Amino acid sequence: MSSSVPVMMHVATASLAVVEAALDAGYDGLMIDLQHGEVGLEDACAMLRAVPRGNSHLFARPSGLEPGPIGRLLDSGARGIVAPTIETAEQAAQLVAAVKYPPLGRRSLGPSRPGLYSGEDYCAAGNAAVAAVVQIETAAGVDAAGEILAVEGVDAVYIGPADLAVSYGLPGRADWADGPVAEGIEKVAAAARGTGVRLGLYCSDPAFAAAHIRSTGLDFVGMGIDLVFMGKQARATVAALDAALEEQS
Template sequence: MTPAEFAAALRGRQPLVGYWSLLDAPVAAERLARLGYDYLAFDAQHGLFGYQGMLNNLMAVDTQGSTAVGMVRVEANDPAPIGRALDAGAAGVIVPLVDSARDAADAVAAVRYPPLGRRSYGPMRSQLRIGPDPADAHLQTVVLAMIETADGLADVEAICATPGLDGVYVGPSDLRLAIGGATTGDPAVHADFEAALARVRKAAEAAGIAAGIHTPDGATAAVRLAEGFTYATVACDLVHLQQIATTHLEAARQGNRG
């Protein structure tokens, strides 16, 4: 999938499935990008890599045989990290902690070149993937605002209506805490959490933009897509590595006891 195809599909609210990466492991990213996912999202906020790791992993996604584009969750709603991710070749950015329509507008401005925004011109690598023309970058580069705070949820309708915003993305762990959960999986706030998700979906649908969510596994992703989310991310390489390694260890120990 090319950045242009991905942007068109996302803006068209077509169902998309991605995978989340925390690890600085370009060879693993290269393999994951060939499995059929529509995008790989590299976490520069909580992930275990710096700029060079982000660059190397984005390059790995773009190798022959890839079905995916590379996305980056930037560390902050700031023009500097947003610009670095885009210059490195990201097909789009996921911007955390968007609390208001003003925050969303700031994120959009950081992604678009003047006169539409304030992105500084210097597409050192992205020009090889997307092209050096600002009009091409605007067409092929997406910006997604995370809904993960109480303020963001309260202003979600205005956030979704922000001109130039391509979609919203629910961070379920933070959002569950924001609505009063004692833990990121607290069942006591389940009803309120599901109501919050429905509100986000409806706001995005009304605005005609994409609605995405972070999920722990493919089965949950399928449920969320069936509910009306237009894209879902399966998370993540570090957790799944631990889960599968534990499963194999337990199987080996049990077999050895037998």
């Protein structure tokens, strides 16, 4: 894409065609979502393998911190694991343990995609190539952001504004320009700048995303969900047909 930062689409449908279509449309990368939608572990591994190994913006979001599924996603080519609802430094440490090879973590060495990481020290190369991404999406996570992002091995933080809004008693939506969600985003951004951790944010509106890329210094953006795109276009198509029929009656 022409954006100054990588833009990633959330994929909640178990479909290789959606993966190919999203990248062909110009997205820099993908967020394969095992937490929501219908993507299972086997589906996710196949979808990851459909993307060239050189794509460094290929993330997977499992439903928890279990090292087994995380290891399989990484061995299939995921370049980042996004752990949802991280609220403590201990949870962040669990993520690092599952994502990183020794001595930083406890990821197991085993058969994986050929040539997944290149370098004299395979463990060091793998640790450099793969991102441990904590998702902060609650008020508790915002309050503990400094401690969470200070955990050795945490590479990035991804802010989920809809769940964050719900934790403040607000409607679950993205793109908050003011109020506690906007303040929470700035608190996490400040913690990221203080620790040198990369910062990402989910946005639904391109203009809102552009404003935050400039004002907040985002390093990557999540924008759009395949199921939402399909529903929005389907509703628009049906509405357009109804309008055309009314005009012609």
